[in-house]
Amino acid sequence: MTISALVVAAGRGTRAGGDLPKQWQRIAGRSVLEHTLAAFRAAPRVDRIALVLHPDDMDRAEAFRREGIDVAPGGADRAASVRAGLALLPATGKVLIHDAARCCVSQAVIADVIAALDTCDAAAPGLPVTDALWRSEGAQVAGTQDRDNLVAAQTPQGFDLALIRDAHRQYDGPAADDVAVARAAGHPVAITRGDADNIKITTPGDFARAARLLEGRMDIRTGNGFDVHAFGPGDHVTLCGVRIPHDRGLVGHSDADVGMHTVTDAIYGALAMGDIGQHFPPTEPQWKGAASEIFLRHAATLASDAGFALTHVDCTLICETPKIGPHAPEMRRVMAGLLGLEESRVSVKATTSERLGFTGRGEGIACMATATLVKP
Ligand SMILES: Nc1ccn([C@@H]2O[C@H](COP(=O)(O)OP(=O)(O)OP(=O)(O)O)[C@@H](O)[C@H]2O)c(=O)n1
Numbered sequence: 329m330t331i332s333a334l335v336v337a338a339g340r341g342t343r344a345g346g347d348l349p350k351q352w353q354r355i356a357g358r359s360v361l362e363h364t365l366a367a368f369r370a371a372p373r374v375d376r377i378a379l380v381l382h383p384d385d386m387d388r389a390e391a392f393r394r395e396g397i398d399v400a401p402g403g404a405d406r407a408a409s410v411r412a413g414l415a416l417l418p419a420t421g422k423v424l425i426h427d428a429a430r431c432c433v434s435q436a437v438i439a440d441v442i443a444a445l446d447t448c449d450a451a452a453p454g455l456p457v458t459d460a461l462w463r464s465e466g467a468q469v470a471g472t473q474d475r476d477n478l479v480a481a482q483t484p485q486g487f488d489l490a491l492i493r494d495a496h497r498q499y500d501g502p503a504a505d506d507v508a509v510a511r512a513a514g515h516p517v518a519i520t521r522g523d524a525d526n527i528k529i530t531t532p533g534d535f536a537r538a539a540r541l542l543e544g545r546m547d548i549r550t551g552n553g554f555d556v557h558a559f560g561p562g563d564h565v566t567l568c569g570v571r572i573p574h575d576r577g578l579v580g581h582s583d584a585d586v587g588m589h590t591v592t593d594a595i596y597g598a599l600a601m602g603d604i605g606q607h608f609p610p611t612e613p614q615w616k617g618a619a620s621e622i623f624l625r626h627a628a629t630l631a632s633d634a635g636f637a638l639t640h641v642d643c644t645l646i647c648e649t650p651k652i653g654p655h656a657p658e659m660r661r662v663m664a665g666l667l668g669l670e671e672s673r674v675s676v677k678a679t680t681s682e683r684l685g686f687t688g689r690g691e692g693i694a695c696m697a698t699a700t701l702v703k704p
């Protein structure tokens with residue numbers, strides 16, 4: 329059974345305010361829409377994603393298409409946008425129709441809807457109403473509404489594709505949601521477990537609440553690295569990608585860039601994916617004299633493949649000579665370029681060991697580093 333996610337993001341978010349429609353506003357490090365798409369990318373049984381954008385936003389479509397997401401322009405109301413999105417999907421299978429504005433949707437909510445679709449043709453999450461309900465007249469309470477059997481509707485709302493396509497074809501006018509469209513065509517809809525955190529960003533205060541929820545789920549990792557290379561014959565050392573003339577060189581299988589090796593190990597450490605020796609064994613001749621940027625790029629690629637953003641690197645070189653200070657700005661620039669980071673997120677500093685120990689005796693250079701990775 330093919331399961332498609334259809335994310336509708338063609339509204340203008342007039343109630344939410346701000347300079348941009350709510351789906352483009354950034355919270356917890358990325359746009360509301362990116363958070364929503366990430367939830368469906370991470371959902372184990374979702375095979376494909378389709379996206380509906382406002383016609384004025386179609387200049388943003390190409391970036392999503394490059395990620396394998398089909399995109400169509402939306403309509404004047406939510407139901408029209410859903411119909412435009414359904415046209416992108418296969419003839420058969422199941423579809424989960426979801427508001428871009430519900431960016432805190434959990435894997436459990438998505439999985440429950442999918443599980444229900446194994447045994448029925450229409451299912452959606454709902455949250456039983458727990459507050460007392462009033463009817464109002466102006467600013468006055470005019471009566472109390474019985475809340476028995478009242479359930480707040482959420483998305484993703486899941487359907488057999490042929491069923492919901494047909495129901496939308498028959499339906500005329502605006503609809504509260506796709507459950508209303510399916511029910512109008514006579515189809516029963518099962519209620520799955522909703523989640524109080526599956527909020528729809530609707531008013532300005534909802535952004536802060538959604539940000540708190542998303543930040544609370546972030547995976548933040550810190551890794552450390554430590555490395556030492558001995559001095560040997562030579563006329564320069566390479567540190568953090570910068571060649572520095574010196575009366576000795578550093579001994580190593582690769583270019584012996586102790587700074588870059590240490591930062592590389594810090595990234596592997598944050599990922600809990602071993603160390604540089606495991607990925608590039610010194611017993612393999614192909615790494616003889618290799619430029620250490622190969623190792624650093626490898627670690628950074630592993631991090632992004634695992635869904636992490638590298639947010640900060642701090643590297644401390646420990647030696648009596650050469651003097652690092654004059655070269656530190658260039659080292660930061662080089663490593664920031666390799667890692668795709670702003671220079672303000674890459675720190676390179678140095679210390680002597682007060683003439684104590686092997687670094688104090690000038691026998692080699694040591695380095696320690698930390699790297700911070702964040703998965704939103
Ligand atoms: N013509 C429309 C209207 C709404 N939506 C989408 O439907 C979801 C739920 O709608 P709502 O929260 O009402 O969003 P907006 O219409 O953008 O908000 P507002 O009513 O405040 O303008 C949102 O993800 C919205 O982008 C859509 O795709 N096409």
Ligand SMILES: C[C@](O)(CO)[C@H](O)COP(=O)(O)O
Binds near residue numbers: 406427480481504505
């Ligand atoms: C579909 C929906 O999210 C269910 O709660 C909701 O109806 C859509 O938002 P709107 O504000 O009613 O347009």
